[in-house]
Amino acid sequence: MSTAGNARHAQKVARVAEQLRRRTSKAPLSRQKRVVSHQVPKVHDKKYTDEKIDLRDFDEILEIDAERRICVAEPGVPFCRLVDATLPLGLVPIVVPELKTITVGGAVAGCSIESMSYVYGGFHDTCLEYEIITAKGDVLTCTPDNEHALIFQMMHGSFGTVGILSRLTFRLIPAKPFVHLRHETHTSIDSYLASIWSHFERRDVDFMDGIIHSPSHLVLCVGDFVDRAPYTNRYDWLKVYYRSTATRREDYLKTPHYFYRYDKGVTNVHPKSFLGRLFLGKFLGSSEILRLAEKLRWLVLSDERPDVTVDTFLPFSRLKEFLVWYAKDFGHFPLWVVPYARVHDYEWINDAVWAKLDDRLMIDIAIYGMKQRGDTNYYRVLEEKLQELNGIKTLISYNYYGEAEFWQIFNRKNYDTVKAVTDPDNIFRTLYEKTCLR
Numbered sequence: 001m002s003t004a005g006n007a008r009h010a011q012k013v014a015r016v017a018e019q020l021r022r023r024t025s026k027a028p029l030s031r032q033k034r035v036v037s038h039q040v041p042k043v044h045d046k047k048y049t050d051e052k053i054d055l056r057d058f059d060e061i062l063e064i065d066a067e068r069r070i071c072v073a074e075p076g077v078p079f080c081r082l083v084d085a086t087l088p089l090g091l092v093p094i095v096v097p098e099l100k101t102i103t104v105g106g107a108v109a110g111c112s113i114e115s116m117s118y119v120y121g122g123f124h125d126t127c128l129e130y131e132i133i134t135a136k137g138d139v140l141t142c143t144p145d146n147e148h149a150l151i152f153q154m155m156h157g158s159f160g161t162v163g164i165l166s167r168l169t170f171r172l173i174p175a176k177p178f179v180h181l182r183h184e185t186h187t188s189i190d191s192y193l194a195s196i197w198s199h200f201e202r203r204d205v206d207f208m209d210g211i212i213h214s215p216s217h218l219v220l221c222v223g224d225f226v227d228r229a230p231y232t233n234r235y236d237w238l239k240v241y242y243r244s245t246a247t248r249r250e251d252y253l254k255t256p257h258y259f260y261r262y263d264k265g266v267t268n269v270h271p272k273s274f275l276g277r278l279f280l281g282k283f284l285g286s287s288e289i290l291r292l293a294e295k296l297r298w299l300v301l302s303d304e305r306p307d308v309t310v311d312t313f314l315p316f317s318r319l320k321e322f323l324v325w326y327a328k329d330f331g332h333f334p335l336w337v338v339p340y341a342r343v344h345d346y347e348w349i350n351d352a353v354w355a356k357l358d359d360r361l362m363i364d365i366a367i368y369g370m371k372q373r374g375d376t377n378y379y380r381v382l383e384e385k386l387q388e389l390n391g392i393k394t395l396i397s398y399n400y401y402g403e404a405e406f407w408q409i410f411n412r413k414n415y416d417t418v419k420a421v422t423d424p425d426n427i428f429r430t431l432y433e434k435t436c437l438r
């Protein structure tokens with residue numbers, strides 16, 4: 001680690017720790033960072049009125065050790081900058097989320113997935129160490145096996161309510177300049193699931209995700225790093241990646257273009273029209289769209305009847321049941337499909353949920369931009385169905401759980417244990433308050 005980078009980092013940490021140590025107010029505090037948040041923007045999100053702690057300068061890559069294949073970075077580093085820095089060394093982070101400016105800190109605290117998840121789980125599962133600043137200004141080094149192991153695990157999916165991530169150490173893996181994709185088209189759920197399972201068992205591809213265009217048109221996109229490509233495509237202007245999977249049998253993309261093939265939206269692409277993309281597509285990526293939505297939230301968003309944008313995790317063994325029900329009761333397509341290996345029984349999930357689960361593979365089914373019909377609350381319908389199927393709904397958007405119900409899914413015992421150390425006065429709010437209460 002460069003001494004200069006280290007010295008700068010130590011100064012930033014000392015500044016924030018001092019600010020927290022001196023603070024007497026018990027009013028809630030939210031983080032301020034440079035790049036836009038990739039959570040579903042909400043009109044009345046309390047973070048807009050909270051006092052802020054300034055973390056905008058926590059966006060440096062502190063070290064890339066190509067030999068040991070590890071990277072040390074501050075939480076505000078966006079994955080696109082990370083890939084730019086590591087790929088020339090023939091390395092990339094594992095599980096690169098598809099929106100360019102998702103940050104490494106947000107990818108842990110807000111969870112993240114992508115097409116390597118069928119082997120590695122989430123980005124958190126590739127991390128080795130976290131430096132945490134507590135609400136009292138203490139600075140803790142947490143690893144999966146030191147005295148702060150539970151805090152290390154509970155930072156995952158904590159949505160900023162446990163402590164401030166100030167430095168992350170994570171693994172890198174070898175990469176090649178191009179990705180060769182094969183799009184397998186299936187006409188039945190059974191053959192689709194059989195193919196997912198066979199790739200999972202054989203681990204015979206570097207990447208696996210999919211697009212369900214309709215109940216009888218299911219595409220599995222498998223890919224591998226390659227050194228050479230006869231041609232390459234990119235989907236960051238006029239062409240739309242998820243649509244290409246409906247017609248192409250194979251494709252070649254430069255590795256960064258593969259990572260950001262969905263940056264204009266996975267299945268809810270903006271601008272929607274060809275003309276819109278022709279004139280604005282070059283300038284409007286997910287960051288700009290989210291920034292605009294945040295700025296114009298009073299005009300363009302509704303907290304009463306928000307569109308459904310959410311990731312849902314299903315046990316592989318219950319996926320067919322879910323998809324048959326979903327096609328009948330929701331019927332919104334396309335869907336994004338991301339297989340996710342159960343590499344660790346996360347401490348932030350209730351032990352009872354893991355006890356009921358035999359599956360080694362979970363499947364993330366992502367619904368983006370579904371308009372709600374009539375006066376049905378489709379988020380609530382999903383919450384109830386997922387509990388029935390032992391599935392889990394991510395907390396990145398709208399949540400309607402009662403508090404007791406919420407802690408039947410999430411792990412209150414572990415949560416309270418770490419909060420007592422990292423935020424005893426609850427200035428970062430609780431997970432339930434932050435994700436469910438408006």
Ligand SMILES: Cc1cc2nc3c(=O)[nH]c(=O)nc-3n(C[C@H](O)[C@H](O)[C@H](O)COP(=O)(O)OP(=O)(O)OC[C@H]3O[C@@H](n4cnc5c(N)ncnc54)[C@H](O)[C@@H]3O)c2cc1C
Pocket residue numbers: 031033036037038039040041075076097098099101102103104105106107108109110111112113114158159160161163164165166309368396
């Ligand atoms: C339309 C849409 C599509 C998405 N698709 C995907 C996807 O395909 N793959 C995927 O992985 N994710 C996806 N996400 C979810 C997204 O990755 C997560 O919401 C992620 O947490 C966003 O990261 P961010 O860097 O923007 O963090 P933010 O949005 O700024 O923060 C996310 C959460 O993490 C907390 N946090 C951030 N930094 C820190 C820190 N330094 N210390 C403590 N807490 C912190 C924040 O308080 C917040 O609660 C999607 C989200 C949306 C809205």
